[in-house]
Amino acid sequence: MQALLVHKGDKEHGTEYRTELSDVAETDLPEGSVTIAVEYSTLNYKDSLAITGASPVVRKSPMVPGIDFAGTVETSDDERYSAGDKVVLNGWGLGETHWGGLAQKARVRADWLVALPEAFTTQQAMAIGTAGYTAMLCVLALERGAVTPASGEVLVTGAAGGVGSVAVAILSKLGYTVVASTGRAEETDYLTALGASSVIDRAELSEPGRPLAKERWAGAVDAVGSHTLANVCAATKYRGTVAACGLAQGMDLPTTVMPFILRGVTLAGVDSVYCPLELRQEAWSRLASDLNAEALASMTTLIPLAAAITTAPEQLAGRVRGRVVVDVNAGQ
Numbered sequence: 001m002q003a004l005l006v007h008k009g010d011k012e013h014g015t016e017y018r019t020e021l022s023d024v025a026e027t028d029l030p031e032g033s034v035t036i037a038v039e040y041s042t043l044n045y046k047d048s049l050a051i052t053g054a055s056p057v058v059r060k061s062p063m064v065p066g067i068d069f070a071g072t073v074e075t076s077d078d079e080r081y082s083a084g085d086k087v088v089l090n091g092w093g094l095g096e097t098h099w100g101g102l103a104q105k106a107r108v109r110a111d112w113l114v115a116l117p118e119a120f121t122t123q124q125a126m127a128i129g130t131a132g133y134t135a136m137l138c139v140l141a142l143e144r145g146a147v148t149p150a151s152g153e154v155l156v157t158g159a160a161g162g163v164g165s166v167a168v169a170i171l172s173k174l175g176y177t178v179v180a181s182t183g184r185a186e187e188t189d190y191l192t193a194l195g196a197s198s199v200i201d202r203a204e205l206s207e208p209g210r211p212l213a214k215e216r217w218a219g220a221v222d223a224v225g226s227h228t229l230a231n232v233c234a235a236t237k238y239r240g241t242v243a244a245c246g247l248a249q250g251m252d253l254p255t256t257v258m259p260f261i262l263r264g265v266t267l268a269g270v271d272s273v274y275c276p277l278e279l280r281q282e283a284w285s286r287l288a289s290d291l292n293a294e295a296l297a298s299m300t301t302l303i304p305l306a307a308a309i310t311t312a313p314e315q316l317a318g319r320v321r322g323r324v325v326v327d328v329n330a331g332q
């Protein structure tokens with residue numbers, strides 16, 4: 001089988017961090033009860049960090065990167081799955097501590113799998129990928145915070161990225177008035193076509209701001225962190241909810257307690273990696289009903305396995321639009 005392999009390098013032996021397309025013996029796959037013929041994986045922000053070594057995502061070396069995949073079960077020692085079943089996997093340490101999806105085969109624990117919803121092909125499931133499933137988790141967090149379309153404008157930051165694009169598409173389909181924040185003015189038409197009512201320059205949010213600002217947002221999906229998240233909280237309306245899932249600007253959060261204690265704002269943390277199975281199933285089933293297939297296609301680029309290596313630095317530089325699907329069987 002072919003796989004991307006990340007070698008973390010070893011200063012003592014003068015070897016450097018590197019990622020390469022490699023031939024790997026199937027007998028080297030890690031332990032697990034289900035072996036899957038992977039069809040598609042994706043390039044999420046975290047995968048790009050792992051492939052380039054820009055952040056310490058990879059915990060073991062060598063590591064097959066790829067935090068998600070969709071494919072067909074080849075063999076299973078677990079009664080919940082049989083050969084031929086279509087499955088999807090997001091997170092659970094894949095590509096970090098357990099060999100991941102940027103490979104033609106994967107072996108994993110059955111507990112980590114979700115049956116592929118009938119509404120999706122394996123390629124569509126990976127067009128959604130972890131970024132899209134996280135966007136849905138963020139939308140569910142807003143709903144649990146009682147943010148409704150009638151509550152007012154909802155902000156999405158990092159809007160032209162993967163999480164952002166899917167969040168814009170879902171929220172607009174659900175009837176929300178979506179404001180998209182982006183650093184790429186040239187993506188205004190793209191974001192409007194996904195359903196954004198208006199587009200703002202992310203520079204309006206990215207600098208240090210006041211503890212409280214004029215109330216504007218009924219809710220927000222934030223993929224960016226840092227001053228942006230602080231400014232979003234400061235401008236969130238009374239009892240609004242902000243779903244925080246990302247750190248594209250930075251992992252810091254230079255805020256004060258003021259939005260929380262004076263306006264009852266909720267900061268809802270969203271984690272996709274160890275999210276419980278019931279919530280994953282809810283998110284995937286809601287994606288089947290609340291994400292428009294045409295919008296999904298418009299935000300997706302398909303690349304072969306080896307191209308993930310060259311696309312990763314582009315993604316970290318913020319030059320990739322929407323979602324990148326990796327056809328692990330193409331271009332061998």
Ligand code: NDP
Pocket residue numbers: 043044045046130131134157158159160161162163164181182183184202206223224228244245246247248249250270271272273315316317318320322
């Ligand atoms: P992408 O690279 O596709 O999108 C990130 C977007 O953030 C960019 O497209 C850009 O949007 C914006 N951005 C980039 N750099 C900056 C900056 N310096 N300041 C402000 N905005 C910036 O990544 P994903 O959508 O895959 O992931 C987004 C974030 O969510 C990442 O931090 C990722 O780690 C996190 N994440 C977390 C998950 C979880 O479980 N909590 C799961 C999945 C993702 P634009 O050009 O529109 O400004």
